[in-house]
Amino acid sequence: MKAHNENSRSDANLMASCSVLIVDDEKDFVHTLLKRLKRRGLECEGVFTGEEAIETVKSRQFNIVLLDMKLPGRDGNSTLVEIKKIQPDAEVIILTGHASADDGIAGMKNGAMDYLMKPVEFESLLEMLLKAVRKTDCSHSLPVRDKGEK
Template identity: 55%
Template structure:
């Protein structure tokens, strides 16, 4: 039983593999994509709770992919990764709806912390939506 599902989008295969291993070990369902386009295809096919998105990738860059994701699946939380360590790019990501950002290199623990927090927010928002739907359903005369 996994706690939540995560899609890792990064152009470095080693990073995808090791992070997948680490997260799986922590009871997180984890898949990975090597670029923005394939990530978007996967998101279309299946719901992920959280997407971990590298800022700088060949093809579609992080911000562009982020906007697409938010359009396809608004409820999915996104955590941006930046090797550039520039605060601007992180802030930029948050502006477009990312949950938070992390600077490389980071410890797996920091990533997990952020993932947990992101999932918590998603869960709370999902709950709110569910409650609202229930209310609406109940209010509607059958």
């Protein structure tokens, strides 16, 4: 385990280098989350439907997608499959309130990294994002994490 300061610094760098897409039809939720994540230095974007999500990932690279399961029109799982086709390296975290167990398991089978239940504590969500960031390729774009780095 690394010293806390060192971790916070390099994690902050990691987070800043990553882009997050939030897909959820609860507009207030999306706006609040965007605001809070941006405040923590993350680059993020929000959309309200599966179709919008697919269009967005076609035109831009994302490292992490936070995906609701219950979406109007195209549902969460079918959106997940499409996103994974377009951007196989993006880590998809399901963040949902009322999905059925079948939907949840299908999400895992379709390649989601993890499943979070709403309401989620913001700090827990941040840790999940950090886990995803540490897993994804975006760290490659970072300078080597040097212990002496200021």
